[in-house]
Amino acid sequence: MRQIRNTRQRQLVLEAVRARTDHPSADEICLDVRRKDPRISRGTVYRNLNVLAESGEIAHVEAPSADRYDLRAEPHYHLYCLSCGAVADAPLPYQSEDDRRVAEETGFEIRRHQTIFEGLCPACREKAEQFGQ
Amino acid sequence: MRQIRNTRQRQLVLEAVRARTDHPSADEICLDVRRKDPRISRGTVYRNLNVLAESGEIAHVEAPSADRYDLRAEPHYHLYCLSCGAVADAPLPYQSEDDRRVAEETGFEIRRHQTIFEGLCPACREKAEQFGQ
DNA sequence: ACTTCTATTGAGATTCAATCCTATTATGCT
């Protein structure tokens, strides 16, 4: 089986994800990493985010426009603001029994499910109300 | 307020979505529509899928690699096969009380949530087992 | 039918996230 090496670049990417709690996109992580070493290529950041998500050290969150990465590795749900694009954690427990039930009824082998609540964050809701909805 | 016109192209797109139960992507709908009228442009198909989803006549389903469209307009959950990319309806009721609870606890104004179960469909699960997992 | 208004279209250009390509580098093991 394929060995995984511990490269300086991979460490920098992992540190960059762990330094943020706001669910950054790959490009945002790329900017952060390049502040420490401007020579790191975009492809390397994308590749390492995938490797780290695959190995369970971080979480990959699918979101509209651009996927996000999350220092919280255990499965949980997210909120997405349709206006400003912000992503936040949702205060609901992961329903793993749904995975079992769906697997049983459909014959799929379920790895997990992703849930994203779409709406307006408090700040954007306020702005929208000022302009008469 | 802006009026919505009933164009031939929009009708063709709506009919194309209603003619399928397998959650086609925008490009697949584009191919279907062009079988009836080859002069319809890709932009028109994408625009009309958005218009129809906005007005609640069809549903827009966010999925990895390409979004899908669904003749079932009421909110429900989906399955996604990580191997072949197929999308299917999930046999679970939509939990609208989750929207209320999350709104209350976060201050977000929630429009809806999307849930997608990721795994292997029965056909792909079988193929994977043949090659020793 | 004719006119007017403007939503919509067609065709191509553009955007942008994400992946791929390949010669070169550097990690982990012995």
Place this chain on the structure above:
DNA sequence: AGCATAATAGGATTGAATCTCAATAGAAGT
């Protein structure tokens, strides 16, 4: 130190989705 190969840099490429804008055609009124 030497080897095998995983990983990188840099740039090219893909592909979904949106945008641009002159031209077209719904819809409502006359």
